[in-house]
Amino acid sequence: MIQTLLVANRGEIACRIFRTCSDLGIRTVAVYSDADEHALHTRRADTAVRLPGAAPADTYLRGDLIVKAALAAGADAVHPGYGFLSENPDFAREVLDAGLTWIGPSPEAIEAMASKTRAKRLMGLEPLGEVTQGDLPVLVKAAAGGGGRGMRIVRRLDELRDALEGARAEAASAFGDGEVFMEPYIENGRHIEVQILADAHGTVWPLGTRDCSLQRRHQKVIEEAPAPGLPERLARELRTLAVRAARAVSYVGAGTVEFLVAEGRAHFLEMNTRLQVEHPVTEAVFGLDLVAEQLRVAEGHALEKDPPSPRGHAIEVRLYAEDPARDWAPQTGTLHRLAVPPGVRLDTGYGDGDPIGVHYDPMLAKAVAHAPTRAEAVRRLAGALESAVIHGPATNRDLLVRSLRHEEFTSGRMDTGFYDRHLAALTAPAPDPLAPLAAALADACGRSRFGGWRNVPSQDQVKRYEAAGEEVEARYRHTRQGLDADGVRVVAADAQSVVLEVAGVRREFAVTRYGDEVYVNAERLIALPRFPDPTAQLAPGSLVAPMPGTVVRVAEGLTEGATVTAGQPLIWLEAMKMQHQISAPAAGTLTSLHAEPGQQVEPGLLLAVVQPTHIQPAPGGIA
Template identity: 80%
Template sequence: MITSVLVANRGEIACRVFRTCREWGIRTVAVHSDADDNALHTRVADTAVRLPGAAPSDTYLRGDLIVKAALATGADAVHPGYGFLSENPDFARAVLDAGLLWIGPPPEAIEAMASKTRAKELMGLAPLDEVTEADLPVLVKAAAGGGGRGMRVVRRLADLDAALEAARAEAHSAFGDGEVFVEPYIENGRHVEVQILADTHGTVWTLGTRDCSLQRRHQKVIEEAPAPGLTPELTDSLYEMAVRAARAVGYVGAGTVEFLVAGDKAHFLEMNTRLQVEHPVTEAVFGLDLVAEQLRVAEGHALPDDPPHARGHAIEARLYAEDPAQGWAPQTGTLHRLAVPDSVRLDTGFTDGDTIGVHYDPMLAKLVAYAPTRTAAIRKLAGALEHATIHGPRTNRDLLVRSLRHEEFTSAAMDTGFYARHLTALTTPVPDPHAPLAAALADTHGRSRFGGWRNVPSQPQVKRYAVADEEIEVRYRYTRAGLEADGVRVVHADAGRVVLEVDGVRRNFEVARYGDEIHVNATRLTALPRFPDPKAQHAPGSLLAPMPGTVVRVAEGLTVGAPVRAGQPLLWLEAMKMEHKIAAPVTGTLTALHAVPGQQVTLGSLLAVVQEP
């Protein structure tokens, strides 16, 4: 019987596993890097162990330290979560060799499926050995791991070598394994997967399908269960292939078999030998706790012959600290407030006041809505996201809401090319035009007991804000009769709430301020000085770091004085385990290059300057 579980992971999945363990009366052990010293998963566990010596980005890849922590704390089982070492057969063996229970599939099953090249061979498929023009487009993929890391689409043969190099570097950083392979890239397919659960007695359950077609950089953004629009024949075929894959490797525990569906044909992608990020949607429609089922299977209990039946529909959205309009650039800083309506499930590894750093994936939370129908689930999730309180760095919240309400998604006509087609429209800023005025009024009332009234009626008050990368100036005047502003009447104003009447319609604005960062309902603003400091301005053509990170490499042969073209890659930053290409903003001459490989840079650091002719 399991009495104490160490989770060899961090963040949201560690908190998720701990939640089930608490319900079962099982003691919990967390491990953490120095960067995660005060992370939520360390605070909610019964015991936490610092993993010494390793860099923050590599800490959770140190299997030897994790096993040592399990033994030191008296844990009798290890749950790997997802990512990091969750699909590493050597780590699974190390856990078992130490006399601990491994809450996952046998190492041999992981080994057979952990390498996507070997998995394809097992399923009677094979990657491309030599790429020709006729094979294009192709996809370069990491043989180990997932989550879009180490993955590149190549449409020109001339770009293949660079894509292979970049994919190898990213895969090695994320998984400790730089092996990559090449396979045909199927345009506009649907990403569909089957959840399986197998015990040690030969029973294999198929727990429905999921659709995960809405992806950015091959990383899932919105997932749902069941996958809509599949014919019974195609669904049965997916189940048959999933069971065949599980039985071929003697699989035990929870796993996922992934496919790319084009028309009525399914193409095997890979088998994930772990619990998936999107497992909550399956839990919702089947009324199961998959972590609890993992524990039961690990203890040797047999599954019933038949799985439960699915009911209703569930949709999950991943909330990321990132800016989709700026190349999905990850965002860092303090998460001041995160609260969502009670109508949806919230899985997160953060709480109010936590810091979002540069070392790990930028996912803040998963929101999951369940309803009797797909339409109702979409409506519930979009509404919950719209009314969520998210104060801190920029997020993809607006993108999620618009995606859920897009006709292509509501009609279940989406595919993996959804964001390639619609990203510009979905990320075009539509800030609330009255948010700056509400911010100004709240600020005035919060700082002065006189409510901003002046005895010089000819001079309006002026405040400046940055909203969605645009500078907006607000002018208003207090008089004895009240606020004077075009077409707006102030009904109420204090430091946290403003009520405006616009053309006879009364609107409420909730306002929160954290230094110069202001949140007005769902609009994020930055307060600017009335008179900008000329010393703070950068020369035209300045290339600034869009995020904190590490300079991993500079374009080969790039030197000051060299001609560059707009969009030409100049250097690459690594942040949150992903590489981000930094390109020339204009065509001209490189007049300064401040970035060097290995350099740590902060948001807004000057990397280079390109001077136009």
């Protein structure tokens, strides 16, 4: 029997595993990097062990340190979670060689399936060799790991070299393995997967299908079970193939077999020999705790002959600290508050007040809704997200709500090209025109009990804010009757709540302030200074760091004075285990270059200047 479990992971998945362990009476051990010393998973465990010496981004890839931590803390089992070393056969062997129970399949099964190239050969498929014009488009893909890292679409042969280099670097950073391969890229298919659970006694459960088609950068954003609109013939074929893959490697534990479905045909992608991020939707539909089942199987218990019957429909969204409108740029800062209404499951690795750093994936949480029908689950989840309290860096919350309500999604006709087609419309700014006024009125109520009223006529009070990247103004007046604004009746106002009425329609606004950040219901505003700095401007063509991170690469041969073309990749940043490309905004001349590999950068730092060809330099070189 397992008594003490170490989770060789961090964040949301570590917290989720600890929750099951608490229910089962199993003691827990967390490991943490220096960056995670005060992280939620570190606080939630019964015992926490620091992993010394390694850089924060690489700490959880040090299997030797993790095994030492398990032994030092008296753990008798190790759960790898997902990502990091979860599909590393050498780590599984280290755990077993140390006399610990490994929560997962055998190292041999991992080895057979963890490399996507070996897995394809096991299923009778071969990756592409030399790529010609006729093979395009192709997908460059990391052989190890998942989560969309180490993947690039190549549509032109002259893009292939950069795609291979970028994918190798990203895969090596995320998984410690830079091997990549190429396969045909199937446009606009559906990403369908089958959850399996197998014991050591020969029983394999295929636990239905999941649709994971809504993706950004090949990383899943919205997942659901069962996959909607899938013909029973095809669903049965997918379950059969999944069981066949598991039996081919004598699989034991939880795993997922992934397919791309196009034109009624199933194309095998890979088998993930671990728990998936989206496992909660299967748990909801089948009434299972998959982590508890993993632990039972690892202890040698047998599964029942048949799995439970599925009930209803479940949908999960991944809430990311990122800006979808700016190429999904990850965001950092303090997560002041995160809460969803009752009736929706929230799995998170963050507590209120926790910092969101640069070293790891920007996923804040997963929200899951379960209901008797798909339509009810969609509506419940969209409504809960819309009213959720999320105070902190920019997130993809609005994108998720709009995606759930998009006709293509509600009708079940989505595919992997969904965001390629609809991202611009789904991220179009839709600021609430009354939010700045509500913020200004709440601020006026909070500053003084006298409220700024004067006995003589006065000009409007003016407050300036940044909303959705634009500068806006709010104007109001203090009168004998209280606060007043043109065209708006101020029904009530205090420092935390404002009630306004426009054309007979009354609305209430909750207002919360953290320094210059103001949250009005779901909208985030930045209070601007009364007198802006007139010198805070950059020259045309300036390229600044869009996020904190590390410069990992500068285009080969790039020097000041070089001629560049519009869209030419110049600098690559790594942040949160993903590489982000910074390109020339226009054709012109590189007049300044400040970036160099290994350099740590903060948002807004000037990296380079491209002087567009249509701008003539002024005397002294100033445009």
